[in-house]
Amino acid sequence: MKSRQFVLLLCLVGFCLIGVCQGGNLRKKFYKDTCSRAEDIIKIKTWQHVSANPQLPSKLLRLHFHDCFVRGCDASVLINSTANNTAEKDAIPNLSLSGYDVIEDIKAELEAECPGVVSCADILALSARDSVSFQFNNTMWEVLTGRRDGRVSLASEVLTNIPAPFFNFTQLKQNFQNKGLTVHDLVVLSGGHTIGVGHCNLFSIRLYNFTGRGDQDPSLDPTYAAFLKTKCQSLSDTTTTVEMDPGSSLDFDTDYYAILKGNKGLFQSDAALLTNKGANNIVSELTNQTKFFTEFAQSMKRMGAIEVLTGEVGEVRKKCGVIN
Numbered sequence: 001m002k003s004r005q006f007v008l009l010l011c012l013v014g015f016c017l018i019g020v021c022q023g024g025n026l027r028k029k030f031y032k033d034t035c036s037r038a039e040d041i042i043k044i045k046t047w048q049h050v051s052a053n054p055q056l057p058s059k060l061l062r063l064h065f066h067d068c069f070v071r072g073c074d075a076s077v078l079i080n081s082t083a084n085n086t087a088e089k090d091a092i093p094n095l096s097l098s099g100y101d102v103i104e105d106i107k108a109e110l111e112a113e114c115p116g117v118v119s120c121a122d123i124l125a126l127s128a129r130d131s132v133s134f135q136f137n138n139t140m141w142e143v144l145t146g147r148r149d150g151r152v153s154l155a156s157e158v159l160t161n162i163p164a165p166f167f168n169f170t171q172l173k174q175n176f177q178n179k180g181l182t183v184h185d186l187v188v189l190s191g192g193h194t195i196g197v198g199h200c201n202l203f204s205i206r207l208y209n210f211t212g213r214g215d216q217d218p219s220l221d222p223t224y225a226a227f228l229k230t231k232c233q234s235l236s237d238t239t240t241t242v243e244m245d246p247g248s249s250l251d252f253d254t255d256y257y258a259i260l261k262g263n264k265g266l267f268q269s270d271a272a273l274l275t276n277k278g279a280n281n282i283v284s285e286l287t288n289q290t291k292f293f294t295e296f297a298q299s300m301k302r303m304g305a306i307e308v309l310t311g312e313v314g315e316v317r318k319k320c321g322v323i324n
């Protein structure tokens with residue numbers, strides 16, 4: 001009996017060490033005693049910003065993803081470059097990363113309410129959740145709290161950690177595995193592409209020069225490719241954007257999966273999810289909204305726990321753009 005409990009404990013510790021332990025030391029309502037209104041303030045401020053800018057959910061969701069995939073969810077993505085350091089936000093794959101000002105605005109209000117208490121990493125995780133939740137007047141997933149802010153942000157670490165839109169299934173799977181996430185998480189979290197836009201230059205090769213012979217990606221629906229060509233007229237267009245879920249790119253829904261099945265996924269990395277049998281089956285399952293929302297909530301919880309700093313490690317920044 002005693003030894004059985006010990007073995008169980010040992011297993012738990014073991015799982016935590018290899019990073020399987022969901023949430024680690026994060027917990028519910030971490031600020032209950034130290035800043036009881038923190039989560040309410042974040043939600044109210046986020047909803048105010050979303051009602052003025054319906055694109056904000058896509059910005060904050062992607063920002064949170066980029067934060068978690070580089071050095072864990074430690075708000076390193078929010079740090080400004082200095083004379084001495086080129087930070088993550090100035091790395092090449094930063095196209096359209098934005099929403100920094102919103103997080104800074106929320107942070108300022110929290111500093112006025114309870115100085116030095118609420119981390120930028122938690123603000124970003126909560127605000128991303130609240131921004132997506134706005135359209136539902138609800139809370140779409142649970143966010144555990146207690147993250148601390150990192151003190152390091154290096155542009156050079158972005159390319160090696162953020163998956164590229166040109167990745168094939170093997171590369172995507174490996175990239176997520178490196179963060180302790182599964183193929184299931186990969187397919188579920190890719191559903192984030194139901195909101196937001198992509199820049200032409202990140203997929204135009206599929207339209208104009210797929211194998212270097214002026215050809216088109218055969219896995220892309222030809223009618224849709226013709227439409228995309230009217231939007232993106234050259235391989236070098238770095239300014240035009242296209243909705244990833246045409247017609248409802250502001251709605252968080254299951255359209256992404258229907259689009260994939262219709263061979264209209266925008267990036268090669270989207271289309272790649274159909275090239276693996278297991279992933280393809282998950283795509284089909286997630287066309288069910290109840291299922292997608294439930295699974296998304298669970299996968300976001302796992303993503304939000306990647307390599308988090310807790311306890312005494314790191315700091316609580318005073319401003320999210322600069323280390324203390």
Ligand code: HEM
Binds near residue numbers: 062
């Ligand atoms: C699976 C690997 C992924 C790849 C290769 C990928 C790639 C990209 C690319 C290239 C863009 C377009 C950026 C631009 O042109 O401005 C984009 C946008 C976006 N991604 Fe991903 N992404 C991935 C996973 C995720 C995940 C896990 C999430 C969140 C759960 C996410 C959320 C978003 C959102 C919301 C946008 C729209 C941003 C906007 O409208 O400004 N992506 N992604």
Ligand SMILES: *[C@@H]1O[C@H](CO)[C@@H](O)[C@H](O)[C@H]1NC(C)=O
Binds near residue numbers: 082083
């Ligand atoms: C930048 O580096 C120089 C020389 O190494 C150092 O003296 C200075 O304090 C650094 N500045 C900041 C803002 O870190």
Ligand SMILES: *[C@@H]1O[C@H](CO)[C@@H](O)[C@H](O)[C@H]1NC(C)=O
Binds near residue numbers: 098
């Ligand atoms: C992206 O990085 C470039 C430098 O590579 C920088 O000029 C630009 O301001 C950055 N964009 C954002 C949104 O941070």
Ligand SMILES: *[C@@H]1O[C@H](CO)[C@@H](O)[C@H](O)[C@H]1NC(C)=O
Binds near residue numbers: 137
């Ligand atoms: C949003 O939800 C709150 C609390 O659940 C409710 O009081 C309010 O009436 C809802 N607002 C709308 C517009 O449905």
Ligand SMILES: *[C@@H]1O[C@H](CO)[C@@H](O)[C@H](O)[C@H]1NC(C)=O
Binds near residue numbers: 168169170171
């Ligand atoms: C995926 O891409 C990698 C790197 O380019 C390549 O080595 C591998 O063969 C590709 N895998 C498949 C299944 O195409």
Ligand SMILES: *[C@@H]1O[C@H](CO)[C@@H](O)[C@H](O)[C@H]1NC(C)=O
Binds near residue numbers: 209213214235
């Ligand atoms: C298409 O790709 C080939 C091989 O990489 C290259 O030589 C050619 O210049 C490309 N065409 C265009 C229009 O960029």
Ligand SMILES: *[C@@H]1O[C@H](CO)[C@@H](O)[C@H](O)[C@H]1NC(C)=O
Binds near residue numbers: 290
């Ligand atoms: C969608 O998934 C839910 C939960 O798994 C299930 O109860 C429901 O029957 C499914 N709906 C359809 C149309 O398959």
Ligand SMILES: *[C@@H]1O[C@H](CO)[C@@H](O)[C@H](O)[C@H]1NC(C)=O
Binds near residue numbers: 080319320321
């Ligand atoms: C970070 O840089 C941006 C753009 O240069 C600037 O607007 C912002 O005030 C800076 N944040 C901090 C905390 O210095």
